[in-house]
Amino acid sequence: MSDQLRFDGRVVLVTGAGNGLGKEYALKFAERGASVVVNDLGGDIKGEGKSSRAADLVVDEIKAKGGKAVANYDSVEDGEKLVQTALDTFGRIDIVVNNAGILRDRSFARTSDLDWDLVHRVHLRGSFLVTRAAWPHMKKQKYGRVILTTSAAGLYGNFGQANYSAAKMGLVGLANTLEKEGVKYNILTNVIAPMAGSRLTQTVMPQDIIDALKPEYVAPLVLYLCHEGCTENGGVFECGAGSACKVRLERSDGAIFRQKNVPVSPEQVRSNWDKICDFSNSTYPRSTQAATGAFMATLAAIDEDSPIKPNPTAGSGGGAIDPNKAIGTKLKVEPRSYGPDQVILYALGVGMSTNEPDHLKFLYEGSEDFSVLPTYGVIPAFGSVATAGIPGLEIDPTKILHGEQYLELHKTIPTSGSVHSEITIADVIDKGSGAVIIQDIKTYDEKNELLFTNQFTTFVVGAGGFGGKRNSDKAKPTVKPPSREPDAVIEEKTSVDQAALYRLSGDKNPLHLDPNFAAMGGFSKPILHGLCSFGHAGRHVLKQYAGNDVEKFKAIKVRFAKPVLPGQTIRTEMWKEGNRIHFQCKVGETGDVCLSGAYVDLVGTASDATSTPAEETSESPVDLIFKEMGRRVNDFPEETKKVRGIFLYRMTDGKKVISEYTVDLKSGAPGTGKVYKGTPKTKADCTVTMSEKDFGDLVIGKLNPQQAFFQGKLKVAGNIMLMQKAGTLFQQHAKM
Numbered sequence: 001m002s003d004q005l006r007f008d009g010r011v012v013l014v015t016g017a018g019n020g021l022g023k024e025y026a027l028k029f030a031e032r033g034a035s036v037v038v039n040d041l042g043g044d045i046k047g048e049g050k051s052s053r054a055a056d057l058v059v060d061e062i063k064a065k066g067g068k069a070v071a072n073y074d075s076v077e078d079g080e081k082l083v084q085t086a087l088d089t090f091g092r093i094d095i096v097v098n099n100a101g102i103l104r105d106r107s108f109a110r111t112s113d114l115d116w117d118l119v120h121r122v123h124l125r126g127s128f129l130v131t132r133a134a135w136p137h138m139k140k141q142k143y144g145r146v147i148l149t150t151s152a153a154g155l156y157g158n159f160g161q162a163n164y165s166a167a168k169m170g171l172v173g174l175a176n177t178l179e180k181e182g183v184k185y186n187i188l189t190n191v192i193a194p195m196a197g198s199r200l201t202q203t204v205m206p207q208d209i210i211d212a213l214k215p216e217y218v219a220p221l222v223l224y225l226c227h228e229g230c231t232e233n234g235g236v237f238e239c240g241a242g243s244a245c246k247v248r249l250e251r252s253d254g255a256i257f258r259q260k261n262v263p264v265s266p267e268q269v270r271s272n273w274d275k276i277c278d279f280s281n282s283t284y285p286r287s288t289q290a291a292t293g294a295f296m297a298t299l300a301a302i303d304e305d306s307p308i309k310p311n312p313t314a315g316s317g318g319g320a321i322d323p324n325k326a327i328g329t330k331l332k333v334e335p336r337s338y339g340p341d342q343v344i345l346y347a348l349g350v351g352m353s354t355n356e357p358d359h360l361k362f363l364y365e366g367s368e369d370f371s372v373l374p375t376y377g378v379i380p381a382f383g384s385v386a387t388a389g390i391p392g393l394e395i396d397p398t399k400i401l402h403g404e405q406y407l408e409l410h411k412t413i414p415t416s417g418s419v420h421s422e423i424t425i426a427d428v429i430d431k432g433s434g435a436v437i438i439q440d441i442k443t444y445d446e447k448n449e450l451l452f453t454n455q456f457t458t459f460v461v462g463a464g465g466f467g468g469k470r471n472s473d474k475a476k477p478t479v480k481p482p483s484r485e486p487d488a489v490i491e492e493k494t495s496v497d498q499a500a501l502y503r504l505s506g507d508k509n510p511l512h513l514d515p516n517f518a519a520m521g522g523f524s525k526p527i528l529h530g531l532c533s534f535g536h537a538g539r540h541v542l543k544q545y546a547g548n549d550v551e552k553f554k555a556i557k558v559r560f561a562k563p564v565l566p567g568q569t570i571r572t573e574m575w576k577e578g579n580r581i582h583f584q585c586k587v588g589e590t591g592d593v594c595l596s597g598a599y600v601d602l603v604g605t606a607s608d609a610t611s612t613p614a615e616e617t618s619e620s621p622v623d624l625i626f627k628e629m630g631r632r633v634n635d636f637p638e639e640t641k642k643v644r645g646i647f648l649y650r651m652t653d654g655k656k657v658i659s660e661y662t663v664d665l666k667s668g669a670p671g672t673g674k675v676y677k678g679t680p681k682t683k684a685d686c687t688v689t690m691s692e693k694d695f696g697d698l699v700i701g702k703l704n705p706q707q708a709f710f711q712g713k714l715k716v717a718g719n720i721m722l723m724q725k726a727g728t729l730f731q732q733h734a735k736m
């Protein structure tokens, strides 16, 4: 099966893998390509005795089937030794499944110190020690998957299992913190509460149920949670009999029973009891901050002079911003039609004028090459940006500022048509003073083909402090321009009516036209729409570096730094670096930067008349191609993830090798990669040798890779399949 979840190259440590569930996990990981450390102390279910037999039998079974495994007989209390076995035998550790377990069931009153301590030492302390030993290695490689094993007895309690329940619930607490500490290193931790027939359950279940509840029904969830493609983190799952479900903490809306300057009493608690326990308006907090936010809100609500002034939209009992609810939400937007009138109105709105002869193709539908400005792609999407109706995002629309914009075209925009969009709340970030909401909007044409993708980044003033993360890996980053003087500059005075004209394309916010409204927002005059300045800048780059050829425009990113007033001058400063045109815009009259960290990516080799001469850069064309590949690797983590390999490109002058480049998509976390000049730090999976000239031809599509191969122009050694995958990554997005 082509989409089988594989673990090739991954090293898995399963504790207590000599029997029951652990054995099943070990066998299944090995079947799917992982190298497995089969740990088992080999004692009895009470934690007494020791033997190498259990682990050895599992290792033998894996090896007999052609898999890779090594046994380890140490107790999980020697966590370092278990991880050392993985490092010594397989050189790394990627996945730890903390599974080893014992039982010493006693009614609570009869539980001895030894019963309590032994159970805690194996389950809770053992998981701590093994995971802590693996942690620095996972952190360094920016990859790790950890499973902790709890139990229904821990989640819900069970007669005679006080020691076990406490240790098992302790593992949920451990995971709650590992979730938060690990995420930035791509170490994801999840908890399972399995249910399967094994020697542990023999004493509590009838034999026919034990036989029916096979460990093989649990293993798939563990494998999925440990796969590099799974992004679940901090989840708790019950699993058995081939089914799984998720468990979470629920918090009632509660009641405030204190009044200002009145002592609190148990009677007040009693009279509010029903409300305290009423789950009808419950929330599911996922962070300490979200939970404590409610108490901060209580303090401020009761005592106006309280030092705590919680944010009205954040962290309150109602959980107005709950990233866990919001992220991933998808909203569909009804189709909308547009035609030449709309695209011409937009072109006028972003300052096109019949004064310029080359503007006519954007202003007259009768032009032979009537075209749509690429930045028009923000217009159908703009109307779709969601500010309401998103679960977990109760925000005040008057507090929203447009922070950044990214637009990528997948096809040239037709001059008329019907388009429909799908919004995804890609991320919600807590910046303290505000919340940043990242929305990805994909817009499709009538044939359901992707036309363009927008990323709207909005800042909600005062909505921070909900305890969310501070950065996002979903955001399209802005990029600083080079430090040299700009390669080209276009200055253009906007019309005093610019905002009045631009708003007719859809953004009717009175801030841009009504002086009273602007004054309320603290502006001396109505300000130009940020996306109007963006449209000006986009067409400046299009003219300067693509000769107004819309087919050459691939993507644009800007940060809105300061407003521009209608009538002011927009000065676009541009730098050409390969296919990327860095730019920033200043207000001509004040020198303030209004658009920063911006760039336009052009398709292929921009054969513009006015581009920067090649000698202005010391980089060779091949250097630039690899630089672009590096950019693609960063920009498309999902695609990059699919290619786990190290590629060495050896460039010749036709005879001997004159330069070498490495594309390393394997050493870092999945979805990341490095492209650099020189040979790889570890062995390449695939080596490509060809002349610089042929490589250039290949990249611009003049030379077909298959033909080049058969003509002997392209030599590939190593894993050719991997090479083909990499080709897809670069070709799909770069037209390279």
Ligand code: NAI
Pocket (backbone or CB within 6 Å): 015, 016, 017, 018, 019, 020, 021, 022, 039, 040, 041, 042, 043, 044, 045, 047, 054, 074, 075, 076, 077, 098, 099, 100, 101, 102, 122, 126, 149, 150, 151, 152, 193, 194, 195, 196, 197, 198, 199, 200, 201
């Ligand atoms: P099992 O007894 O079949 O397997 C546990 C293995 O852990 C044994 O091979 C044992 O030798 C090993 N082990 C015990 N102490 C160790 C130590 N100090 N160091 C290394 N290995 C050690 O039990 P089963 O049922 O497969 O349980 C696996 C895990 O799942 C346990 O953590 C258990 O508490 C948990 N669990 C199982 C449930 C079930 O329905 N089977 C229900 C809920 C939780």
